[in-house]
Structure formats: structure tokens, C-alpha cells
Amino acid sequence: xLLSYTEENYLKAIYHLSEDGKIDVSxxxxxxxxxxxxxxxxxxxxxxxxxxxxNYIKYQGVSLTPSGKKIALxxxxxxxxxxxxxxxxxxxxxxxxxxxxxxxxxxxxxxLIERLDEFLGFPPFDPHGDPIPNERGEMKAKxxxxxxxxxxxxxxxxxxxxxxxPLFLQYLDKAGIYIGAKIKVxxxxxxxxxxxxxxxxxxxxxxxxxxxxxILIAES
Amino acid sequence: xLLSYTEENYLKAIYHLSEDGKIDVSxxxxxxxxxxxxxxxxxxxxxxxxxxxxNYIKYQGVSLTPSGKKIALxxxxxxxxxxxxxxxxxxxxxxxxxxxxxxxxxxxxxxLIERLDEFLGFPPFDPHGDPIPNERGEMKAKxxxxxxxxxxxxxxxxxxxxxxxPLFLQYLDKAGIYIGAKIKVxxxxxxxxxxxxxxxxxxxxxxxxxxxxxILIAES
DNA sequence: ATAACAATTTAGGTTTGTCTAAAAAAAAAT
DNA sequence: ATTTTTTTTTAGACAAACCTAAATTGTTAT
Ligand SMILES: [Mn+2]
Ligand SMILES: [Mn+2]
Ligand SMILES: [Mn+2]
Ligand SMILES: [Mn+2]
Numbered sequence: 001x002l003l004s005y006t007e008e009n010y011l012k013a014i015y016h017l018s019e020d021g022k023i024d025v026s027x028x029x030x031x032x033x034x035x036x037x038x039x040x041x042x043x044x045x046x047x048x049x050x051x052x053x054x055n056y057i058k059y060q061g062v063s064l065t066p067s068g069k070k071i072a073l074x075x076x077x078x079x080x081x082x083x084x085x086x087x088x089x090x091x092x093x094x095x096x097x098x099x100x101x102x103x104x105x106x107x108x109x110x111x112l113i114e115r116l117d118e119f120l121g122f123p124p125f126d127p128h129g130d131p132i133p134n135e136r137g138e139m140k141a142k143x144x145x146x147x148x149x150x151x152x153x154x155x156x157x158x159x160x161x162x163x164x165x166p167l168f169l170q171y172l173d174k175a176g177i178y179i180g181a182k183i184k185v186x187x188x189x190x191x192x193x194x195x196x197x198x199x200x201x202x203x204x205x206x207x208x209x210x211x212x213x214x215i216l217i218a219e220s
Numbered sequence: 221x222l223l224s225y226t227e228e229n230y231l232k233a234i235y236h237l238s239e240d241g242k243i244d245v246s247x248x249x250x251x252x253x254x255x256x257x258x259x260x261x262x263x264x265x266x267x268x269x270x271x272x273x274x275n276y277i278k279y280q281g282v283s284l285t286p287s288g289k290k291i292a293l294x295x296x297x298x299x300x301x302x303x304x305x306x307x308x309x310x311x312x313x314x315x316x317x318x319x320x321x322x323x324x325x326x327x328x329x330x331x332l333i334e335r336l337d338e339f340l341g342f343p344p345f346d347p348h349g350d351p352i353p354n355e356r357g358e359m360k361a362k363x364x365x366x367x368x369x370x371x372x373x374x375x376x377x378x379x380x381x382x383x384x385x386p387l388f389l390q391y392l393d394k395a396g397i398y399i400g401a402k403i404k405v406x407x408x409x410x411x412x413x414x415x416x417x418x419x420x421x422x423x424x425x426x427x428x429x430x431x432x433x434x435i436l437i438a439e440s
Numbered sequence: 441a442t443a444a445c446a447a448t449t450t451a452g453g454t455t456t457g458t459c460t461a462a463a464a465a466a467a468a469a470t
Numbered sequence: 471a472t473t474t475t476t477t478t479t480t481a482g483a484c485a486a487a488c489c490t491a492a493a494t495t496g497t498t499a500t
Contacts (some may be wrong), residue, residue, distance in 0.1 A: 006457065027478055031442055044477050047456095059465060059478060090335040092313045100329050115310040226487065247448055260488055262449050267486090277494055279448060 001051065001067070007108050008075050009034060010044055011053060012105075014064055015072035024061030072086045073137035080103040080126035080133075087127040088120065094127040095169035098203050129160030129216065130171075145219060147183065148193065148212035153183045156217035163214040172215075175205055183217060221271065221287070225326050228295050229254060230264055230384035231273060232325075234284055235292035244281030293357035296425075299325040300346035302334050307347040308340060314347040315389035348389075349380030349399045349436065365439060367403065368413065375404045376437035383434040391431070396423055403437060 003011070013033040017025045027045070031038045049056035053068030064072060082104040086092040092100075114135070117123075124140050125131055131139035142160050150156055158181045161168070172178065174200050186204060187196040193209030207215075223231070233253040247265070251258045252327045269276035272287030284292060302324040306312040312320075332354070337343075344360050345351055351359035362380050370376055378401045381388070392398065396419050406424060407416040413429030427435075 004456080012265075028476095036457090037459065038478065039460080039480080043457075046479095082290075090332070090339055092331075092335070096331075100327070100332055103327045103329075104324075107320070109323075111312075111318055112306075112310070115312070119310055156234050224486080248446095256487090258448065258487065259450080259490080263487075266449095 001053075003051070003053070003071065004146055007044070007048060007053075008071070008106060010041075010128060011064065011072040012050060012075050012159060013060060014054065015069065015076070016107075024063055026061050030062075035143075050100055070137050073133045073182075075105050077133040077135075077137075078107070078113055080130060081113060081120060081123070083126045083128070084120050084123045084132070088123075093169075093173070095166040095173070097127065098164065098166075110171075124181075125160075127179070128164045129158070130164075142216070142218075144214050144216040147185070147195065147197070147207075147215040147217050148209055150183075150185050150217050150219065152185050152188060154219055155182060156219040158215060159218045160216040162216065163215055168211075168214065171211070175207070176200075176203055177215065183215075221273070221291075221342040223271070223273070223291065227264070227268060227271075228291070228326060229272075230261075230268060231284065231288055231292040232295050234274065234282060235296070236287065238283060244283055246281050250282075290357050293353045293359075295325050297353040297355075297357075298327070298333055300350060301333060301340060301343070303346045303348070304340050304343045304352070305336060308343075313389075313393070315386040315393070317347065318384065318386070329433045345380075345399075347399070348384045349397075350384075351379070362436070362438075364436040366407070366433050367415065367417070367427075367435040367437050368429055370437050370439065372405050372408060374403060374439055376436060377402055379382070380436040381424050381434055382436065388431075388434065392435075395419075395425055397435065403435075 010030065013030055014025050017029050017033060025059040027038050027041045030045075031041045033040070045054065045062055048068070049062075050052045053065055053071060054062050055065055056062045079101045082101045085095045086097040086100060087094055123132060125142075129142065131142055143158060144162075145156070146162070147156075157184050158177060158179055160179070161172075177183075182200050184198040184201075185195055186198050189195070189206075193212070194206055194211050195209070196204060196206050198204050224241050230250065233250055234245050235250050237253060247258050249377045250265075251261045254261075265274065265282055268274045268288070269282075273285055273291060274282050275285055276282045299321045302321045303317045306317040307314055308322060343352060345362075349362065351362055353359040364380065364382075365376070366382070367376075367378075376399060376401055380399070381392075397403075402420050404418040405415055406418050406423075409415070409426075413432070414426055415429070415432050416424060416426050418424050
């Protein structure tokens with residue numbers, strides 16, 4: 001089935017919104033995510049329901065059907081592969097790629113995306129540590145312990161981020177934090193939940209609780 | 221100025237139609253090129269005229285303004301660079317890339333296209349021998365003597381094509397003709413204008429006049 | 441010079457995706 | 471158990487890009 005650029009964006013938004021455990025996604029949440037009005041979302045949900053890519057009962061929220069989920073994962077696959085291309089091949093910084101990938105993810109060609117995947121060496125993760133689905137929509141589960149919940153003195157590695165906004169990524173660059181960096185929590189300040197962390201056994205810095213919540217760690 | 225996907229395609233079509241020496245392009249020619257109805261073209265010409273990217277006098281055809289021409293050349297630059305990428309990096313055949321480039325040419329990001337150009341080594345020509353405009357819209361003029369008008373026994377090199385449809389490209393593959401191939405005209409059959417040609421001093425084949433008109437030669 | 445034909449434009453509609461304002465339903469508060 | 475507030479849907483409009491049918495302008499042939 002062929003969906004429009006806009007319909008694809010709705011499916012992707014619904015997928016991302018239901019990622020945080022939520023089973024049913026609300027009209028308002030979608031309108032927030034896509035910067036449209038709730039009334040426009042209602043219209044679109046009716047249309048997507050007709051096309052059988054979402055389960056929709058009026059006033060009761062929405063979820064993806066298996067076929068809708070498959071489409072959403074294909075778009076996410078394309079988005080993340082293009083992000084890898086931009087960073088690995090065209091030397092973009094990780095905070096510059098999202099906007100361009102938002103456009104590139106809608107290019108229609110299965111052959112293109114399979115060739116791109118091959119050209120990039122079948123990367124399992126994108127520049128922000130997010131897993132890249134394969135053709136069947138399967139991806140490596142990345143276990144996510146936020147840095148804010150890591151035990152004191154435990155050594156871990158940065159495997160991903162909850163936030164990927166340019167401002168946050170630029171902050172991380174400045175702090176010397178990147179995907180793969182070794183991090184050890186040296187001290188927890190009870191007052192505001194900020195953490196003293198040792199990066200790569202070299203540099204000790206203080207990060208706020210807000211920052212720590214958005215850094216995902218694989219403990220070792 | 222920001223133009224829509226569709227407006228960009230109109231400018232590109234007008235540019236290509238005026239390439240063949242024509243100063244003013246007709247409504248019907250545009251509607252043919254874009255597979256739309258003349259009435260739709262009239263609507264769009266009014267809009268493009270308002271945006272000052274075309275010179276338009278009702279009933280008298282249309283031409284690009286300097287700013288319209290600049291935009292058209294930027295789109296063509298993007299199209300051709302992406303074609304090089306697809307062939308050189310993703311191993312596509314030259315007859316498979318046009319459709320995908322039609323989509324990729326509309327991706328908006330100056331940085332992207334400059335980085336891509338650099339990544340590809342600043343190629344002066346695309347896989348079909350067409351010149352790639354630089355950021356300022358300048359490109360190498362390619363002199364075009366159709367093979368059909370080449371002197372008997374003259375040796376030349378294939379530098380481009382007039383037609384780049386998949387069917388024609390596939391025919392050339394089969395015949396062993398490619399950009400850069402050495403060609404010598406051995407005989408001209410007066411009856412139908414077909415030619416006996418020697419390719420790379422190895423293989424002699426017969427090509428129709430129709431084919432010969434669409435192969436561009438640099439004589440040496 | 442006029443009639444016939446071809447090219448182009450206008451008039452009036454459709455579809456997609458958006459909006460605002462108003463109505464209806466669900467959830468929260470009293 | 472009502473009332474109030476919030477969420478969601480419907481009603482009615484609009485812009486972009488297309489269409490068909492009809493009117494207009496330009497071109498060619500008599
Ligand atoms: Mn992204
Ligand atoms: Mn990402
Ligand atoms: Mn092309
Ligand atoms: Mn080309």
C-alpha cells in the first residue's frame with residue numbers, strides 16, 4: 001500500500017508515541033508531536049483507519065495495526081540509515097542530521113535502501129545509538145538504564161540517548177560524552193539529583209539530573 | 221525564495237525545453253513534459269510569474285528569469301550529483317537511477333549537496349555524460365556532434381546522449397556502447413541512414429539512424 | 441479577409457491536508 | 471450525582487495542485 005508523505009509522518013509519530021509503553025495514543029499527543037491541530041488529527045485518523053493501518057475507536061485513542069507498524073518501522077529504518085550515511089560518509093555532526101533525514105526517509109525505493117544499508121556495512125545503530133530495524137522490522141533491543149538510575153561507583157558505557165535535540169547533542173559534545181564513552185558515577189548529590197561522573201577514566205564533570213535522565217547506559 | 225516540489229518541477233521542465241534553442245516555451249510543451257493538462261499549466265504559469273521566476277505574457281509562451289534559471293540549475297545539479305552517487309557508490313546501473321534522482325533532487329539542504337559533491341570528488345559529468353552545474357550554475361559546455369552527422373572514417377569518443385530513457389540505455393549496454401567508448405564510422409547506408417560503426421577497435425555493429433542521432437560524439 | 445483549426449486561458453469542480461469555531465463526549469472536581 | 475473542565479469530534483472554509491468543459495485568442499488555409 002502506498003501512503004503519502006503526510007500519512008507516513010502520522011504513522012511514525014504514533015509509533016514513537018507508543019514506544020514509551022503507552023498502548024493507546026491520544027489525539028492531542030499526535031497533534032503536539034506533528035504541530036497540527038487536534039481537529040486535523042481527527043480527520044487523518046479516520047483516513048488511516050479506513051486504510052487499516054491503525055486501530056481507531058472514536059474518543060478512545062489509537063494504535064498501529066501490524067501492517068501500520070511495519071510501515072512505521074520501514075520509515076524509521078530509512079531515517080536511521082540516512083543518518084549513518086550523513087555522519088559516516090559526509091562528515092556531518094550528529095546534531096546536524098535529523099532534519100535532513102526527515103526528508104530522506106520518504107524517498108521511495110526498496111532497492112535504494114538495501115544498497116545503502118550494504119554500502120554502510122549493515123550498521124545496527126544510528127549515530128544517536130538508536131537501533132536500525134532490518135527489512136523485516138526487527139532490531140536489536142537496546143537495554144536502557146538511564147544514567148540517573150545507575151548505581152554509585154558502577155562502570156558503564158553510553159549506548160544511547162532519550163533526547164536527540166541539537167542543543168542536547170551539542171552539550172554532550174562539549175562535555176566529551178559520546179556513544180561508547182565509559183562512565184563511572186563518582187558521587188550523587190542528594191539535593192538536586194545531579195551526578196559527578198568520570199568520563200573515560202580521564203575527566204570528572206558534574207551533570208544535572210535532567211541530563212542524566214537522558215543518557216542511557218549499559219552497565220558492565 | 222522557497223518553491224514547492226511541484227513548482228521546482230515546472231522550472232526544471234521549462235529549462236530543459238528551452239535547452240533545444242527555443243527561446244519561448246509553449247504551454248502545451250510543458251503539459252506534455254509533466255503529464256498534466258494545459259489548463260493546469262496555465263494556472264501554474266500565473267503563479268510562477270507572480271513569484272518572478274518566469275517571464276510570462278498570456279498566449280505568448282514563457283521563459284525563465286535569471287533567478288528562475290538559477291533555481292532550475294540547482295535542481296539539475298542535485299539530480300545529476302545523486303545520479304553519480306547511485307552509480308558510483310551504490311552500484312546502480314545507469315538505466316536505474318533517473319526515477320530515484322527525480323525524488324532526491326528535491327531534498328532541501330545546501331550543506332548536503334556541497335558535502336555530496338565533495339564526497340564524489342567534484343564530478344564534472346553525470347553517468348549519462350550530462351554536465352553537472354557548480355554552485356553558481358556554471359558547467360562545462362559539452363560539444364555535441366550527433367553520431368549520425370559524424371564524417372565517414374573519423375574516430376571519435378562517446379561523450380553524451382540525447383535520450384536517456386531506460387530502454388535506450390539498456391540497448392546501449394547490449395551493444396557495448398558507453399560514455400568514453402571509441403567509435404569509428406565504417407560505412408553509411410544511404411537507404412535508411414543507418415551506420416556501421418567500430419566500437420573500441422574491436423566490435424563492428426550496425427546502428428539505426430534513430431540510435432545514431434541520440435549518441436553524441438567528440439571528434440578527435 | 442474570412443473561415444477553420446489549434447493553442448491557450450477561464451470557469452467551475454475535486455482531493456489532500458490544513459485551519460477555526462462549535463458541538464459532543466469523557467474525565468475530573470465538587 | 472452534578473457540575474466543570476478537558477479532550478475529541480464535527481461543521482464549514484481555505485490553499486495547492488490538479489481536472490473537464492467552455493470561451494477566447496492566435497494561426498493557417500482558403
Ligand atoms: Mn533523527
Ligand atoms: Mn537518530
Ligand atoms: Mn536523470
Ligand atoms: Mn542524467
